[in-house]
Amino acid sequence: MPEPMRADELLALDQQHVWHPYGPMPGRQRPLVVESAAGVRLRLAEPMAGRRELVDGMSSWWSAIHGYNHPVLNEAARGQLERMSHVMFGGLTHEPAVRLAKRLVDITPEGLEHVFLADSGSVSVEVAVKMCLQYWRSVGEVGKQRLLTWRGGYHGDTWQPMAVCDPDGGMHELWSGRLPRQIFAQAPPAGFDADPDEAYVRHLRELIGRHAHELAAVIVEPVVQGAGGMRFHSPAYVRALREACDEHGVLLVLDEIATGFGRTGALFAAEHAGVTPDVLCVGKALTGGYLTMAATLCTPRVAEGISRGEVPVLAHGPTFMANPLAAAVADASLGLLLGQDWAGEVKRIEAGLREGLAPARGLPGVRDVRVLGAIGVVQLDREVDMAAATRAAVREGVWLRPFRDMVYTMPPFVAGDEDVARIGAAVCAAAAEG
Ligand SMILES: *Cc1c(COP(=O)(O)O)cnc(C)c1O
Secondary structure (H helix, E strand, C coil), X not given: CCCCCCHHHHHHHHHHHCCXXXXXXXXXXXXXXXXXXXXXXXXXXXXXXXXXXXXXXXXHHHCCCCCECXXXXXXXXXXXXXXXXXXXXXXXXXXXXXXXXXXXXXXCCCCCCXXXXXXXXXXXXHHXXXXXXXXHHHCCCXXXXXXXXXXXXXXCCCHHHXXXXXXXXXXXXXXXXXXXXXXXXCCCCECCCCCCCHHHHXXXXXXXXXXXXXXXXXXXXXXXXXXXXXXXXXXXXXXXXXXXHHHHCCEEEEECCCCCXXXXXXXXXXXXXXXXXXEEEECHXXXXXXXXXXXXXXXXXXXXXXXXXXXXXXXXCCCCCCCHHHHHHHHHHHHXXXXXXXXXXXXXXXXXXXXXXXXXXXXXXXXXXXXXXXXXXEEECCCCCHHHHHHHHHHCCEEXXXXXXXXXXCCCCCCXXXXXXXXXXXXXXXXXXX
């Protein structure tokens, strides 16, 4: 091991050389230096506001559902490391990939039989789009090459995913005229429990019907729109999409990269709607936050369609496809998840967040407070002051990363009641001061 770097030296080099998500170069905000992490706690290299340890309210962007440094996941990684950390997937296969694929087929909605193991969420969406476009070419419907989505979505930062992100986002506007032009429905009316709005359902049906001749697929995040605005909607709209897609001969892609693996209270958000998509993307929590891996699953109909084409193969194959280390940890992470009462844990956190976030309703400038499963959101009437909100959360001993007008949390499922209460207090403090 090299000598540990001094924090000031590290930060100077970081600012000079290292891009951060959606960041300028050189960096302008001073990131916190994390030295290690265990359970639900991040350990900082130097204290901030008197805190050296922070309860993680973000699960490293939805992924670290079992917390950090978990003995079972560590053991899975170590065991696989000693066999092989990677081997190419062309012409070769291995047990971690096969086990993981079989497990994903078993636990995802009925009918999804084939698994493409990709190396990130965005790539899994690229693969999903490629599957759909190639399917229609292969079955001779060459005109069906566009996508439809609803506003307010987020599907990743590479090209095809960006084209179906909310078109009013800054990044999207930057590239208008360069991105493939897709079709946007209005954003789904808010509220998981709200009665479905019949006019909105008609709007979806009408738009899908009108564009069916040119539509390869509809792609949406079911039930929870994540990075596009942390909005919840009725599962009835997902059912309506399924029906309209079936009626008009359009494929349905559900992006469960954020919602998959229990986060919304169902193992997959599609289950709230009782729907099987033609193509499903999962990622984020897939490896329990250890390594980068995502998966695109599809039905036999999609796979067989592609096989009938002039080019009868799915033309995609990343270097690190099905990385054995990531696959072994993912399989262990799913084993951990399914081997416990995950639904009970998510319900417990949901109850804790409802209680902990309730005081935010009384704060000036708070527009909405909402909780679904292990997701809690406080929406303000203004852009959050990131530095002030971060400081307020850190003072409460919690790591939060607000964005736009939202202070939000999705705790690791292993967060205890006290941790959840602390996170709730920190969200309120960040909403008050941010
Ligand atoms: C995070 C996310 C992605 C992109 O995944 P990356 O691993 O960041 O590329 C795509 N879709 C949804 C719904 C996401 O939340």
